[in-house]
Amino acid sequence: MNRQQPRFRNKRGVVGVIFREQKLLVIRRSLTVPAPGKLCLPGGTIEKGETEEFALVREMQEELAIDVSPIRLCWRSVTPWGTTLAWWLASLAEDKTPVANPAEVSEVHWMTRSQIRSTSNMLPSLPEFLGASQSGEIELDVAF
Ligand SMILES: Nc1nc2c([nH]c(=O)n2[C@@H]2O[C@H](COP(=O)(O)OP(=O)(O)OP(=O)(O)O)[C@@H](O)[C@H]2O)c(=O)[nH]1
Secondary structure, X not given: OOOOOOOOOOOEEEEEEEEEOOEEEEEEXXXXXXXXXOEEXXXXXXXXXXXXXXXXXXXXXXXXXXXXXXXXXXXXXXXXXXOEEEEEEEEOOOOOOOOOOOOOEEEEEEEOHHHHHOOOOEOOHHHHHHHHHHOOOOOOOOOO
């Protein structure tokens, strides 16, 4: 059979690392998206032709209706299902409040490290991120 092999190109995602008063912006995914109900950081797939920064700004707008400013890449990781994630520190003006787009996000929280640790039902990347930031592998610009 002369069937062409499908080409598997791993997806790339971007994740927003956004702090306010030493708390991290965390979302719970809606029940209608992949990994429903999981706690994670805001973010999403980098579309063809997009820079990481552009995808970051777009995803924060789509999910939370906020305009963020990319600061710098702080980490790269790969999910167990092969998606490469670029973790970007970003800033949000103090007077702006993230508002969940219910199609994608069911809850928005500003959480301390210990609050996240005591929560259940997370994407595996979240405890990995906490571990890597605690061990010094990730440098954050805030005490967290
Ligand atoms: N948003 C987000 N995605 C993450 C995190 N950690 C992690 O492994 N991912 C993975 O990154 C990939 C892209 O995220 P997503 O599902 O939010 O992307 P999206 O809204 O563009 O949806 P789509 O990929 O179905 O188009 C998924 O495989 C997701 O599981 C995280 O902290 N935040």
